[in-house]
Amino acid sequence: MNFYNLSVTAATGEEISMKDYEGKVVLIVNTATGCGFTPHYKDIEEMYEKFHEKGLEVIDVPCNQFAGQTPGSDDEIHEFCTLKYHTQFPQMKKADVNGENAIPLFKYLKSQKGFEGFGKGAAALAMSVMLSKIDKDYKNNPEIKWNFTKFVVNRNGEVVARFEPTAKMEEVAKFVEELI
Numbered sequence: 001m002n003f004y005n006l007s008v009t010a011a012t013g014e015e016i017s018m019k020d021y022e023g024k025v026v027l028i029v030n031t032a033t034g035c036g037f038t039p040h041y042k043d044i045e046e047m048y049e050k051f052h053e054k055g056l057e058v059i060d061v062p063c064n065q066f067a068g069q070t071p072g073s074d075d076e077i078h079e080f081c082t083l084k085y086h087t088q089f090p091q092m093k094k095a096d097v098n099g100e101n102a103i104p105l106f107k108y109l110k111s112q113k114g115f116e117g118f119g120k121g122a123a124a125l126a127m128s129v130m131l132s133k134i135d136k137d138y139k140n141n142p143e144i145k146w147n148f149t150k151f152v153v154n155r156n157g158e159v160v161a162r163f164e165p166t167a168k169m170e171e172v173a174k175f176v177e178e179l180i
Helices: 040-054 074-085 104-112 122-134 169-179
Strands: 007-009 015-017 025-031 056-062 150-153 159-163
Touching: 007 104, 025 040, 025 104, 025 169, 040 056, 040 074, 040 169, 056 074, 056 104, 104 159, 150 169, 159 169
Parallel strands: 025 056
Antiparallel strands: 007 015, 025 150, 150 159
């Protein structure tokens, strides 16, 4: 199994093969419309606008598994993102990223890049405290911890980075730019 063997369902219902992204840098993110990290949409859109013509693709997978912060339909989510953040990158169908119903794309990503911590700072500490109440073993499993976890796949289809939602978006953008 490799990245290019996978597919994901677009919000339109169309099946999107990762093979379509061969030779490109891909940022994959599980998103939410009602989360403290939702403003990451702005930074992701800026990256998309800056690097899309140079080979960046974004795969946005809305997910309602974290405190029910994405309650809307696919159409409502799309409307929110395009009106509030002017997103132009394609959105996928709302899906699970953890558990038995997790989509294969996220199962694969987690198998390639496990959880390595939230970093330092107030947001990192807050996430650690919150997650230790939800999952005492959260540090030792690859599961997605919260909305806006980002994976980066290089032009060869290798999962080369995982950024937790607490990572500064400037770091994510710098990493992506180095691959472009």
